[in-house]
Amino acid sequence: MDYEIEEVENKHLLVLVHGLNGSDASWKGEEKRLVENLVQEDLIKNNFNVAIFSYRTKIFEINWFKRIISLFLGFIKVKPKEDAIGFNVGINPISQDFESEIRNIYNNYETISIIAHSMGGLVVKSSFTWMREEILKKIQLFISLSVPHIGSSLAQLGDSLLGDNPQLKDLRLIADFTTQINQRYADLRYKPKIVYQSGNQDTVVPRQSAIPPNVPTDSTISTSDNHFSVLLFKDRRNNLIFETILKELKIVLQPFGSVEVGIDDQTPFGFFVDAVASSLNIKVDKSCFSLEELKTPLREGNISGNSVEEFFTKVGDFSINKLPEYTVKKDGRTLNYIFIKT
Numbered sequence: 001m002d003y004e005i006e007e008v009e010n011k012h013l014l015v016l017v018h019g020l021n022g023s024d025a026s027w028k029g030e031e032k033r034l035v036e037n038l039v040q041e042d043l044i045k046n047n048f049n050v051a052i053f054s055y056r057t058k059i060f061e062i063n064w065f066k067r068i069i070s071l072f073l074g075f076i077k078v079k080p081k082e083d084a085i086g087f088n089v090g091i092n093p094i095s096q097d098f099e100s101e102i103r104n105i106y107n108n109y110e111t112i113s114i115i116a117h118s119m120g121g122l123v124v125k126s127s128f129t130w131m132r133e134e135i136l137k138k139i140q141l142f143i144s145l146s147v148p149h150i151g152s153s154l155a156q157l158g159d160s161l162l163g164d165n166p167q168l169k170d171l172r173l174i175a176d177f178t179t180q181i182n183q184r185y186a187d188l189r190y191k192p193k194i195v196y197q198s199g200n201q202d203t204v205v206p207r208q209s210a211i212p213p214n215v216p217t218d219s220t221i222s223t224s225d226n227h228f229s230v231l232l233f234k235d236r237r238n239n240l241i242f243e244t245i246l247k248e249l250k251i252v253l254q255p256f257g258s259v260e261v262g263i264d265d266q267t268p269f270g271f272f273v274d275a276v277a278s279s280l281n282i283k284v285d286k287s288c289f290s291l292e293e294l295k296t297p298l299r300e301g302n303i304s305g306n307s308v309e310e311f312f313t314k315v316g317d318f319s320i321n322k323l324p325e326y327t328v329k330k331d332g333r334t335l336n337y338i339f340i341k342t
Contacts, residue, residue: 001051001101004028004035005044012252013109014038014048017098019118019146024052026117026231034115037236043246047253048113053101055094055123091119091177095126102127106135111252113141114192115245117231118205121147122181128191129184136190140252143245144196145230148205149212151178182212195248197241199225254280255330259311260304263318270294273315277337282308285338288326296321308337 001015002024016034018026028035035052038044106112116124121144128136185191196219198210204227211220221244223230236242261276270286270293277284286294298318305311312328325342 001053001105003049003051005039005048005050007049010047010049011110011256012048013105013112014044014050014249015102015112015114016050016052017114017116017120017124018052018054018057019116019120020057022057022117022120024054027052032232032234034231034233034242037233037242038245040236041246043249043253048249049109053098055097056089057119091122091181092126095123096130098123098127099130102131103135106138109138110256111140112138113143113249113252114139115143115145116147117145118147118227121145121149122178125149125185126181128188129181133190136188136192139190139192141248142192142194143248144194144210145241146197146199146202146205146210146225146227148209149178149182149196150209152205152209193219193248195219195221195244197221197223197230197244199223199227199230201226201229203227251281254282255308258304258306259308260302261311262302263298263300265300266297266320268294269296269298269315269319269323272298273312273339276311280308283336284312285331285336288339288341289323293323296323312337312339 016027018024025033027033030036035050038050044050102112114124121142124142125147128139131139194215196211196215198205198207198220200207200222201224202210207222221240223240225241230241233239233242259276259280261279263272270289273284273286297320298315299320301318303311303314303318305314309328309330313326316323316326327340327342329338329340330336331338
């Protein structure tokens with residue numbers, strides 16, 4: 001992977017994965033590309049390292065004779081690996097390369113978020129099925145831009161016309177590959193939050209493939225983009241996809257930020273917890289407490305915590321009538337926090 005932002009103090013990683021026939025130029029190289037816009041945001045610069053994962057992908061493949069000649073020339077040159085022309089492989093082998101890259105660096109980060117376009121999303125999805133659970137637990141977010149989760153009829157046509165291209169074969173509509181990858185993914189115990197985007201001008205990946213059935217509406221983005229304009233951000237302040245990226249990355253960071261709030265005297269415990277949760281855009285489960293306990297008044301003061309869990313745990317110390325001992329735990333990758341009596 002090539003890093004566009006790489007700072008030792010940044011403890012979160014954002015990875016960009018291009019699609020069929022793409023390259024790192026899908027993400028950078030012009031003012032309207034994503035990298036050029038991300039690096040202008042303090043949220044990104046101060047928290048995230050940004051990397052691009054690239055792989056070999058060409059719609060028009062070289063034929064076997066040229067491939068053999070290229071390999072022969074590669075062996076007789078000084079740097080055969082660099083000089084030999086590569087060739088397309090299927091999505092599964094690429095996803096295994098991606099898994100290896102993530103496995104090599106995941107211990108350096110608190111969280112990993114991924115944005116993928118088109119076939120790159122299937123590379124990512126397949127890679128999840130190769131990952132150990134300890135790695136999957138760090139994958140907090142996957143933003144899926146025009147990804148053909150059940151394939152593309154256009155790829156089916158391309159496979160018929162262009163012949164021997166393993167990537168086009170994998171991308172065929174409801175092909176064995178997409179069926180198997182979706183089954184393998186469904187069986188995973190740990191899954192990241194996925195935000196699905198579809199463009200109403202996209203003639204490559206229709207909505208029913210970009211947004212699978214039964215996906216909640218609040219996990220989707222519908223835009224007026226075609227398959228390629230989705231990667232362009234001419235005015236990031238008025239771009240729904242860019243706004244969504246920043247919003248979701250803020251959510252990723254939220255559990256790792258400190259919280260400090262002042263309490264007015266006699267504020268009810270339950271009311272205060274709900275007010276703070278609302279301001280942080282999170283949900284809390286206080287069902288372990290009785291109605292009387294939730295009405296327990298708090299004394300005036302300032303509470304600070306290095307995390308949401310620590311903050312809410314300290315609230316009980318400000319109760320005028322002693323509350324039962326409790327802890328607070330985050331519910332997996334959600335923004336739900338559960339109060340538990342000890």
